[in-house]
Amino acid sequence: MQITFPALLLKHAAERPDAPAMREKEYGIWQAHSWSGMAALVEHIACGLNEAGLKRGEHMVIIGANRPRLYATMLAAQSLGAIPVALYQDAAGAECVFPIVNADVRFAMVEDQEQVDKLLEIRDRCPLLSDIIFDEPRGLRNYSAPGLVSLDGLIETGRAFAASRPGWFKAEVDKVMPDDVAAMFFTSGTTGNPKGVVHTHSTLLNRAQAGADFDKLTSREEVLAYMPMAWIGQNIFSYAQWLACGYVVNCPESASTITIDLKEIGPTYYFAPPRVFEGLLTNVMIRMEDASRIKRGIFNFFMDVAKRVGPDRMDGKPVGAMQSLLYGMGNAMVYGPLRNSLGFSRVRVAYTAGEAIGPDLFTFYRSIGINLKQLYGSTETAVFVCLQPDNQVRADTVGVPIEGVQIRVADNGEILVKSAGLLKEYYKNPAATAEVLTADGWYHTSDAGFLDASGHLKIIDRVKDVGRIHGGANDGALFAPKYVENKLKFFPHIKEVVAYGDGREKVCVFINIDFDAVGNWAERRNLPYAGYTDLAQKPEVYQLIKECVEKVNADLSVDALLAGSQVSRFLVLHKELDADDGELTRTNKVRRGFIAEKYLPLVDAMYGGQTEQFIETVVKFEDGRTGSVSATLKISDARTFAPVKAAA
CATH class of the missing domain: 2.30.38.10 (Luciferase; Domain 3)
Structure with missing residues (x-):
């Protein structure tokens, strides 16, 4: 047997057809999908996609939360030799244009009305996008856009095709080779357009099996699939290793029920950033x-x-x-x-x-x-x-x-x-491939x-972020911004940090407070506030954050390598950093350079010795509207400590 994703599905379906492969929570009830049931579903979707015209080597976009039928669609595309490309479900429509155009996408599988609306909005900028298939029909009864079809309808078409040609699906699966392209993942694009990372069945499954062997994973594991399907970490833990090991993947009801679902499932194998x-x-x-x-x-x-x-x-x-x-x-x-x-x-x-x-x-x-x-x-x-x-x-x-x-x-x-798990290439980007x-x-x-x-x-x-302090008492000292940021983010009152210092005489940071944690802290002290911006600038909150910063500085002072990275000045931002505003990637990584440019007056004020600075920022709301948030931000000094000399 060739080791490919669809071949492994058929192997599990043959060896233990009634064992649960996936569970999905709907209306508060967990419903199981057996391996044989998943195999039949994949066959019917694959046959339906074939009838719709999906060709070998084509890319197919998948957008939505973790759902068994979306995973089945990925497997169906792979069974035909096509290449699934998952995109982030919370990405704005404009962010989907580049991947869809770059990958010459004709077919898209989406979860619900929200994702349908998103693709219809950008369709005029994606000239090849012809077929949009949706899973959840709620709210779509009166939609009549060309090429818009329900997954249920596609499955019925595929079921009829499979009944008329019973050996066709297995023959298609047998044509898929380990070195064929299995999936493409777009990087988060911290600078410029995202790059399409091309992986084969072999590269993904080789690493999935190596990880499984390392931790002795078995088919008895329980996993909760709650991270975005577009993130390769989710793909490896809830898709590649799922098929390599044959364990059970559980899909939560919604993002708001994950904590409850986590307790109900009690996973044995867990992964989170x-x-x-x-x-x-x-x-x-x-x-x-x-x-x-x-x-x-x-x-x-x-x-x-x-x-x-x-x-x-x-x-x-x-x-x-x-x-x-x-x-x-x-x-x-x-x-x-x-x-x-x-x-x-x-x-x-x-x-x-x-x-x-x-x-x-x-x-x-x-x-x-x-x-x-x-x-x-x-x-x-x-x-x-x-x-x-x-x-x-x-x-x-x-x-x-x-x-x-x-x-x-x-x-x-x-x-x-x-x-053996390295990418095959960056799609349509030989120069970037040659660089890495x-x-x-x-x-x-x-x-x-x-x-x-x-x-x-x-x-x-x-490598590009590790720098040196230039000038002042710590001239030449090593500066590692992520290390400093993570030290500060340990405190429950701090949600996000952006540190600057490379080529400068001292380290200064932007801080986002954790609104829930600090709001709870304020309420217990009878400290009134009128939203995030107001709370963030309270003198009492600044004192709370200052204590956190100085504790980190005390810790850094005993680190011979990073004692020079202590924070000299900080401010609390007037808004939470947001991926919709371009400040974070879709995997919630800080875009430090973008933030420095966007908030250049704040950076200059911190390094210029000012004690406050006015800032007005354009923000994007969930419904697509834009507005602005403005405030005069305080800039505070923090105590630093003399480096502690190691004992002789």
């Missing part, structure tokens, strides 16, 4: 601040125990009898209920990736008994490059190269990777780092 773990911890801290003094005291006491004992227990290191006893009591009274409240009671392996996670945040989860580990990879490497082995987990590394991976560090500190792939097969990651004495990879920052 740091932002999700930050949000969960913030909610925990908000609840604890509202708890009684006795409960807060118990929580704080046992969390101190957890910080001392938990990470060593997770790594299999010996701890004293008294510490074990205290940890056991804490597990019964605090850690166990907390894991259950988070939905992590059954988690055997949890991963975070996408960007660096703050060490304090990482240690918190491991200290309460959650086997949270870091991995290193990217869209271009099919995710899995380095993973952390159990009992060798450290907050400051991203693990060891796994099977099939070679790593080399260039003279400038850049990490180079050779792997060498003739002898090495991929330029653009990340700076090194392999330590134990063989673990340590990432410092992006």
Whole structure:
């Protein structure tokens, strides 16, 4: 059997036809789809797409939340030798134009009316887009746009075709080869247009299997599919590894029910970017601040125990009898209920990736008994490059190269990777492909780092972002903005940070407060406010954030490498950074350069020694309208600390 996505589907359907493959929550009820049921659905959709005219080698856009029928459509396209291209469901219509035009897309599969409206709005800019297929018919009864058809209708057409030609689908699946293109993922486009990353069945499934072997994943795992399908991390964990291992993927009812669904499913294998773990911890801290003094005291006491004992227990290191006893009591009274409240009671392996996670945040989860580990990879490497082995987990590394991976560090500190999971190319962009792939097969990651004495990879920052302080007392000191940002984001009151300092005499940062956490904090102090902008500029809030900044500075002062990266000045932005305003990517990564240009008067004011600066910003609302937000922002100085000399 050739190892391809549709071939693996048929293999599972033949070996355990009645076992659950996917579950979907609708109207509060979990409904299971068996492997044989999924195979039949994929066959009917594939036959329907064939009748509609989808050709081998064509790209087909998929837009929507995680739904079994959307995953089945991806498999159906792959069964015909076509190439699914998932786009972010929360992207504005204008953001979809480039991928659709770049990939010469004729067919699009979308979830609901919202996505149909989006594509109809941009159709005049996408001349080849002829067929729009929708899953959820609600609200679309009176739509009569040409080429707009329901998935149910397509399935009926496909069912009739399959009945008349019973061997046709299997023959089409057999034509698909491992080296055929399986999917294309568009990068987040932090600079310029996004690039289409081309992957084959072989590259994606090779890395999916390598990751599964590393953590001994089986068909008994339970996974919650809640991240965007367009993100390769979601694709690997809930699609490639789903088919490689045959475990169950669960699709939540909606974005608003994910927390409830997480508790109901109790996943054994979990994956989330740091932002999700930050949000969960913030909610925990908000609840604890509202708890009684006795409960807060118990929580704080046992969390101190957890910080001392938990990470060593997770790594299999010996701890004293008294510490074990205290940890056991804490597990019964605090850690166990907390894991259950988070939905992590059954988690055997949890991963975070996408960007660096703050060490304090990482240690918190491991200290309460959650086997949270870091991995290193990217869209271009099919995710899995380095993973952390159990009992060798450290907050400051991203693990060891796994099977099939070679790593080399260039003279400038850049990490180079050779792997069976590397991209085939950037679509229609040979110049960009040549920039990242060498003739002898090495991929330029653009990340700076090194392999330590134990063989673990340590990432410092992006090569282009790592800089030096120029002038002042810290002249020549190393500056790693992401490291500083993550240290600050550990605090529950801070949601986002943008740090500047390369080529300047000091480090200054923009800060977004966490509106829920700070709002709760303000309400308990009877501090009135009239929305985000008003709350962000309260003197009391500035004092709260200043204390967080100075705690980070104290921590940085003992870091011989980054003591010069302490924050000298900060301001709290008048609005939350937003992907719709171009300030974040769709994977919620900060677009630091764009923000610097957009808020240049604020950057100049911070470095110019001013104590306040007026700013007016155009914002885009969810319904597509635009408006403006203006405020006079305070700029505050923060205390810095003399570097602590290491003992001789």
